[in-house]
Each structure stands twice: as structure tokens, then as C-alpha cells.
Amino acid sequence: MAYIKCKNLVLGYEGTIVAENINFEVNRGDYLCIVGENGAGKTTLMKTLLGLTPPMGGEFVRGEGLNAHETGYLPQQTVVQRDFPASVWEIVLSGTLSSCGKRPFFGKEQKALAEKNMRRMDIWELKKECYRRLSGGQQQRVLLARALCASSKLLVLDEPVTGLDPKVTVEFYQLIKKLNEEGLTIIMVSHDVSSAIKYASHILHIEKERSFTGTTKEYLKSDFWRELGGAV
Amino acid sequence: MMNDNTIAGMLQYYLAYPFVRYALIVGALIALCSSLLGVTLVLKRFSYIGDGLSHVAFGALAVASLFNLTNNMFIVMPVTVTAAVLLLRTGQNTRLHGDAAIAMVSVGALAIGYLVMNLFSTSANISGDVCSTLFGSTLILTLTRAEVVLCVIMSAVVVAIFVFLYNRIFAVTFDENFAQATGVRAKMYNTLIAVVTAVIIVLAMNLAGSLLVSALIIFPALSAMRVINSFKGVVIYSAVISVFCALAGIVLSILFSTPVGSTIVAADIVVFLGNCFAGRIIKN
Numbered sequence: 341m342a343y344i345k346c347k348n349l350v351l352g353y354e355g356t357i358v359a360e361n362i363n364f365e366v367n368r369g370d371y372l373c374i375v376g377e378n379g380a381g382k383t384t385l386m387k388t389l390l391g392l393t394p395p396m397g398g399e400f401v402r403g404e405g406l407n408a409h410e411t412g413y414l415p416q417q418t419v420v421q422r423d424f425p426a427s428v429w430e431i432v433l434s435g436t437l438s439s440c441g442k443r444p445f446f447g448k449e450q451k452a453l454a455e456k457n458m459r460r461m462d463i464w465e466l467k468k469e470c471y472r473r474l475s476g477g478q479q480q481r482v483l484l485a486r487a488l489c490a491s492s493k494l495l496v497l498d499e500p501v502t503g504l505d506p507k508v509t510v511e512f513y514q515l516i517k518k519l520n521e522e523g524l525t526i527i528m529v530s531h532d533v534s535s536a537i538k539y540a541s542h543i544l545h546i547e548k549e550r551s552f553t554g555t556t557k558e559y560l561k562s563d564f565w566r567e568l569g570g571a572v
Numbered sequence: 573m574m575n576d577n578t579i580a581g582m583l584q585y586y587l588a589y590p591f592v593r594y595a596l597i598v599g600a601l602i603a604l605c606s607s608l609l610g611v612t613l614v615l616k617r618f619s620y621i622g623d624g625l626s627h628v629a630f631g632a633l634a635v636a637s638l639f640n641l642t643n644n645m646f647i648v649m650p651v652t653v654t655a656a657v658l659l660l661r662t663g664q665n666t667r668l669h670g671d672a673a674i675a676m677v678s679v680g681a682l683a684i685g686y687l688v689m690n691l692f693s694t695s696a697n698i699s700g701d702v703c704s705t706l707f708g709s710t711l712i713l714t715l716t717r718a719e720v721v722l723c724v725i726m727s728a729v730v731v732a733i734f735v736f737l738y739n740r741i742f743a744v745t746f747d748e749n750f751a752q753a754t755g756v757r758a759k760m761y762n763t764l765i766a767v768v769t770a771v772i773i774v775l776a777m778n779l780a781g782s783l784l785v786s787a788l789i790i791f792p793a794l795s796a797m798r799v800i801n802s803f804k805g806v807v808i809y810s811a812v813i814s815v816f817c818a819l820a821g822i823v824l825s826i827l828f829s830t831p832v833g834s835t836i837v838a839a840d841i842v843v844f845l846g847n848c849f850a851g852r853i854i855k856n
Binding site for chain 2: 387390391392408409411413415418419420421423424425426427430431434435437438440444445446468469470472473486487490
């Protein structure tokens with residue numbers, strides 16, 4: 341049984357179908373990149389994976405002990421967050437909410453988890469800093485630490501390198517690679533196909549009516565890759 | 573009778589009256605509650621919902637006065653709460669649609685309210701009535717003991733809700749999708765925030781009038797955001813600012829016979845400018 345298994349998945353919202361015939365599975369330790377044109381349903385697929393939007397048809401099953409709320413999510417930055425007055429500590433700690441159950445406040449356990457992941461992301465020194473004053477790369481590390489607090493199994497990343505400068509982008513990909521090697525399963529929605537084939541173990545390429553899923557090696561031999569121009 | 577003419581002496585003289593003490597208690601509590609919610613509303617870009625709701629409350633108050641009830645709250649409160657829930661729902665679908673819906677509802681409620689007041693009012697001084705509903709009246713100085721007790725209970729409930737749900741409210745305010753993905757019921761909290769906002773606006777209308785009430789909600793939060801860098805700090809500082817401005821405004825309005833609501837808002841503006849200035853200095 342895989343972490344996530346989708347069979348003939350139909351995606352859409354408010355009654356409009358965005359993409360159909362999506363079949364794939366995600367196993368423990370995979371590094372899956374979801375690529376495709378704008379409007380092909382990447383974002384909708386991600387929302388379905390997170391349980392925010394229910395699928396319009398087909399099967400979507402979680403397995404191997406992956407609970408519904410055990411997904412760490414790294415969203416795209418919103419306008420609201422750009423000038424949000426919050427300390428790094430407050431933001432990372434909020435990632436541990438799902439382990440609080442019905443208790444209203446954070447306990448020792450949550451604080452220890454937050455500290456561990458901040459050290460892991462090398463941002464412990466920024467603890468008291470204001471989020472809005474950080475650089476783009478630092479902000480991503482903060483959000484990544486928060487996502488790690490929410491799950492030690494699966495990370496879902498939405499276009500994580502958008503707006504980062506080239507040097508920080510490379511560092512970020514290295515960081516994700518390291519997390520993957522430490523045992524985390526990664527699902528990344530990306531525009532950046534060349535980095536996707538460089539780092540990912542599996543590729544899911546979605547279009548409106550068909551989709552490709554397989555290992556990166558298989559992808560490089562597929563029609564989908566050839567139609568993109570073949571070589572990047 | 574007044575013993576001496578200094579400001580302190582006058583203050584002492586007024587404080588001897590229970591209605592002045594009631595006004596200060598209620599004013600401080602309403603200011604406290606509105607500032608707590610204000611931080612979330614401003615950060616979630618919901619400030620305009622507060623403004624729209626206060627106009628709805630005005631319309632509801634005008635219609636309610638037709639029925640000659642002993643307490644208008646039985647109509648005003650449910651109508652405003654319903655409007656809050658509906659406005660929030662339209663606001664979530666698409667941005668533009670939500671904006672237009674709020675503009676429509678708030679202007680519509682104002683017009684209908686004024687129309688109803690003109691058509692059916694038995695009062696000899698309609699424009700006086702309208703003016704006091706819009707800009708606040710001396711109503712705050714005529715509170716009964718029962719009204720004060722009601723306000724104390726309501727405020728205690730609001731503060732308790734806020735404290736117990738603080739961590740979840742932070743999560744939903746900072747990142748609704750993330751919160752929802754990790755199992756926080758974001759929609760439920762949004763509705764709760766809207767309902768509590770409606771309740772506070774109706775309570776605060778007595779203090780500042782329906783046109784000025786959203787100032788009580790947004791100014792303290794905006795002031796605090798200029799200088800403080802953590803969410804908890806912003807919440808605490810904005811509560812301090814809000815209570816201070818409300819008390820100062822009420823006292824000044826008694827001493828210099830100015831309108832209560834606008835004096836409080838003027839105090840809020842002064843504090844806001846001060847904090848903007850302080851924020852600039854800190855940055856450099």
C-alpha cells in the first residue's frame with residue numbers, strides 16, 4: 341500500500357472539470373514533481389492532496405498510516421503574509437497545532453518539536469525576528485520548519501522557488517534533497533521542469549485529458565517530454 | 573457642587589456620579605473587545621466587513637424602532653449577525669464580488685434606514701435622531717445598571733473565546749490553507765470571527781455611532797502594527813491603546829462637552845500618528 345494512491349481522478353471545482361484521468365501513487369521516500377501547463381490543474385490537484393478540495397470523481401486513498409492531517413504544506417506566499425507582524429517562533433509553533441488535539445495551548449512537546457525543526461532549518465537564531473523583515477530565502481525556511489512541525493512523513497510544496505534569486509534557489513533545492521534523503525516523502529508542484537528532472541525521482545505531468553506518471557528516467561523517454569522540446 | 577475649577581477637581585466631581593463610572597467601564601470593555609478582533613480583521617483584509625456591518629446595524633436599528641420594542645437589540649443583533657455570516661460567505665468566492673456585495677448592502681441599509689426613519693418616525697427631531705445614531709450619542713451616559721452588567725458579561729465571553737482560541741485564530745489569520753490542511757476548521761473560525769465582530773459592532777454603536785464604529789476596530793490594530801513585530805505583542809499593545817483612547821476620549825468629552833464617539837476616534841488618530849512616527853524612527 342502506498343502513502344497516496346489516485347485512480348482515474350477527476351479534478352475540478354464548482355462543477356467545472358479541470359483535469360481527468362489522473363493515475364499515480366506516491367510511496368514512502370519518493371520525490372515526486374508535478375509539472376504541467378498553467379491551468380492544467382496542478383493547483384487543484386495539490387488542494388485535493390491536502391484535503392482542501394474534494395475530488396469530483398475517481399479514487400483517492402491514503403494508506404500506510406498517513407492520516408488526513410499529516411501533510412506538511414509549503415504554500416505560495418500570500419499578500420496577507422508579506423506585511424504580517426509575527427515572530428518566526430510564533431509561525432513555526434503554529435505548525436504543531438494538529439498535535440495539540442483539543443487542548444487550547446501549546447505544551448512542552450510542541451515547543452520542543454518547533455525548536456528541533458528550527459535548528460534543522462538553521463533558523464533558531466532568527467527566533468525573535470519579525471517574519472516580514474526576513475529575506476525570501478529565510479522566509480521559505482521558516483515556512484518549511486512550520487511544515488516539518490505538521491508532518492514528519494510527507495511534504496507538499498507549491499511552486500517553492502518562485503521569486504527566489506538563483507543562488508537561493510539552488511540552496512533551496514539542496515535542502516529539499518537533503519530532507520528527502522532523511523526519509524521525507526516530497527511532492528512538489530513546479531514550473532521549473534529542468535530542476536524537476538534533475539532532483540525528482542518521479543514525475544507526474546498533467547494535461548487536461550491525459551497525464552504521464554512514472555520515474556524520471558521513463559519521463560525522459562516519453563512523448564510528454566519530447567513535446568516540451570526534448571532537451572533543456 | 574464643584575469645589576474647585578481645576579481639571580482634576582472637575583474630574584473628581586464627575587466621577588462621583590454612577591453614570592460616569594458606568595460609561596467608563598462600558599467604554600473600556602467595548603474598546604478592549606473591538607481591538608482584540610481588530611487585529612485579526614485588519615490582517616485578514618476584513619476591515620471593510622466591519623464597516624459594512626455597522627451600516628447594516630444602522631438600518632436594522634431604524635426598522636426596529638418602528639416596532640416600539642422595549643429593547644431594540646432583539647432585532648438589531650440577529651439581523652447584524654446574519655449579515656456578517658452572509659457577507660463573509662460572498663467575500664470568500666471572488667474578491668470583486670465580495671467588495672461589490674458589501675458596498676451594496678452597506679449603502680442599501682443606510683438608505684433604507686434613513687427612509688424608514690423619515691416615513692414613520694414620531695419624533696419631532698428626525699435629523700437629530702439620525703445624527704446621533706450615525707455619530708454616536710450621549711446614550712453612553714444614560715446606561716442603566718442592567719445594561720452595564722450585560723456588557724460586562726458579553727465582554728467576558730468575547731475575551732474568553734479569544735484567549736482559548738488564540739493559537740487557532742493566529743493560524744487561521746496567518747495562513748488559512750495551511751491551517752485547514754493540518755486539521756483546523758478554518759471556515760468555522762471565520763464564521764465565529766464574523767459573528768463576534770457583529771456582536772461587538774452592535775455593542776459599540778452606543779459608544780461611537782454606526783459611522784464611527786469601525787474606527788474603534790481598525791485604528792488600534794493599525795497603530796500597534798507600526799511598531800510591534802510579533803502577533804502577541806500587536807494584540808496586547810492594540811488592546812492597551814484602544815482602552816486608553818476610549819477612557820481618554822470619554823473623560824475629555826465630559827470635560828469639554830464634545831461628542832463622545834468623535835472624541836475617542838480623534839484620540840485614536842493622534843495615537844496612530846504617534847506610532848507611525850515611532851515606527852519610522854525604529855526602522856532607521
